[in-house]
Amino acid sequence: MTPAWPRRLSSHRPLHLPSLLLWAVVACAGASWIAVSRLQQLNAAFETDARIVHRLLSQRVVQHDAIMATLALLQPAAAVGDNATSAAPSPLPRLTSVYPQILAVLQRSAQGDWPPALQAELAIAEAISRRTGHAAVAGLNLPAGRYYLVLAATPASYALHIDLRTTIPADEWPMDMATSPVRVTLEHGGEDFVVHPGRTDTAAWSRVYDFHKLLAAPSQPLDVVARRSVGLRELPWWGMLGWCVLTAALWLAGRALQRQRIARQRAEELLRLGQVARLNTLGELAAGMAHELNQPLTALLSSTQAAQRLLADDPPDLDTAQTAMARAVEQARRAATVVGRLRRLVERPDLAGQAQPLALPAAVHDVLHLLEPELAQRGITPQVTTAPDLPAVLAEPVALQQIIHNLLMNALQAMEQMPPAERQLHLAMAPTTAGHVALSVRDQGPGISPEARQHLFEPFFTTRTGGLGLGLTLCESLAQAMGAQLTVSPATPHPSAAERGAEFVLTLAVASAGHDR
Numbered sequence: 001m002t003p004a005w006p007r008r009l010s011s012h013r014p015l016h017l018p019s020l021l022l023w024a025v026v027a028c029a030g031a032s033w034i035a036v037s038r039l040q041q042l043n044a045a046f047e048t049d050a051r052i053v054h055r056l057l058s059q060r061v062v063q064h065d066a067i068m069a070t071l072a073l074l075q076p077a078a079a080v081g082d083n084a085t086s087a088a089p090s091p092l093p094r095l096t097s098v099y100p101q102i103l104a105v106l107q108r109s110a111q112g113d114w115p116p117a118l119q120a121e122l123a124i125a126e127a128i129s130r131r132t133g134h135a136a137v138a139g140l141n142l143p144a145g146r147y148y149l150v151l152a153a154t155p156a157s158y159a160l161h162i163d164l165r166t167t168i169p170a171d172e173w174p175m176d177m178a179t180s181p182v183r184v185t186l187e188h189g190g191e192d193f194v195v196h197p198g199r200t201d202t203a204a205w206s207r208v209y210d211f212h213k214l215l216a217a218p219s220q221p222l223d224v225v226a227r228r229s230v231g232l233r234e235l236p237w238w239g240m241l242g243w244c245v246l247t248a249a250l251w252l253a254g255r256a257l258q259r260q261r262i263a264r265q266r267a268e269e270l271l272r273l274g275q276v277a278r279l280n281t282l283g284e285l286a287a288g289m290a291h292e293l294n295q296p297l298t299a300l301l302s303s304t305q306a307a308q309r310l311l312a313d314d315p316p317d318l319d320t321a322q323t324a325m326a327r328a329v330e331q332a333r334r335a336a337t338v339v340g341r342l343r344r345l346v347e348r349p350d351l352a353g354q355a356q357p358l359a360l361p362a363a364v365h366d367v368l369h370l371l372e373p374e375l376a377q378r379g380i381t382p383q384v385t386t387a388p389d390l391p392a393v394l395a396e397p398v399a400l401q402q403i404i405h406n407l408l409m410n411a412l413q414a415m416e417q418m419p420p421a422e423r424q425l426h427l428a429m430a431p432t433t434a435g436h437v438a439l440s441v442r443d444q445g446p447g448i449s450p451e452a453r454q455h456l457f458e459p460f461f462t463t464r465t466g467g468l469g470l471g472l473t474l475c476e477s478l479a480q481a482m483g484a485q486l487t488v489s490p491a492t493p494h495p496s497a498a499e500r501g502a503e504f505v506l507t508l509a510v511a512s513a514g515h516d517r
């Protein structure tokens, strides 16, 4: 025997695992999408800022080339500034005041030399400049942000002493210098000059965006490096939380709707079963009444006939008595005819003709599903065991449901008197004798007394207050009508208290191959 739990019963528990998992997947996917979109936005903004920074810095350093080219054009000239090698007339002295990033302008005439302290570096740069045709960098001190830019020209070569700190165009800077998290540096040969310190995230998780591009001035090959790290706290937590809450609300609403739908379906099913039960109960009632009425009516008929004969012997008013008696006879006959007609009217339709192959476990599960609120209310979890490969049975679907429903309701009502912890309901489905399948409904209620056993299936036998005593009669006749059999098991009650309770067994015929649709 394999324990089986009706799948549909678990389908609307408060926490339905598959739909909960579905919600979790949707919530996580949505929240991730929101986070990824935010990261993409931040990355796009960073890329734009970094490109603007690169363009601005390139524009500034390209100016140095332009100044040098102008100086070369103004030949012959003299050097000015703190390290001037010769006295020089204007315009050179004014360069440092017009361009604050130029600290000094040096000049070396064809016969002269660079200042002794710089002679070696500047001479090398001058040689490079002469070879490449554009200015060259010398004395690079990136941490201090200073370097010389040397242009070889004839008759005099020039060198500009440049301070990078005043090169930054703060007024055009795309980011807020004080608060922006983007770090910008100029790098060369393992050294760097910090243009904008930005913020480096030291959190456990951070996404880092990088931008590297050489300045657009071949004379000053400095690498513009921009870096932005995005920490966890920059993720759109409120948006992500909002999405999770929204989907959770939708999930709960969906569950509530589904529960409503199931409750409505159950109510409709119960109504249908109830209607069938009422009709059948009415039939039982009418059959009982017919049985009860027929005898007295027959007696009435014979006694009035006797009275008629007696009256005929003692006549003060023979005609009237005879007429009255004749009318009584006529009435009695009519009553008997009515009863006879009523009986024919409520004769049970042939359910055997409507029997069809059915899966018994499915029928049982359907009824358990219907009774789920009653089971939950009484704190009863039914134990269902189904033999493997149970064959289909031959039954009329509604009648079968009606029988199972009645048996289960009786079991539940019987167990109401027991403490909740002792209430147990077992349903077992297994093949019995060849060609039959038995459904047993066993409860742990007070059981059935030997006296009650003898009358269980009689109409109007009940021990319940408010009971009609027609349920089991109806079940038995429904079972018989479709070729099944309903018995109480065992025939005599259990002697031991441990095995108390009642067990009803419905034995159904197996559907043969000829019945398969």
Ligand code: ADP
Pocket (backbone or CB within 6 Å): 410, 411, 414, 443, 445, 446, 447, 448, 452, 456, 461, 462, 463, 464, 466, 467, 468, 469, 470, 471, 472, 473, 501, 502
């Ligand atoms: P009703 O439920 O209206 O009494 P039934 O025909 O269904 O009518 O049941 C007749 C009687 O059989 C019940 O009153 C009860 O005494 C007895 N009975 C039926 N099922 C059980 C059961 N599972 N345990 C104990 N007694 C039962």
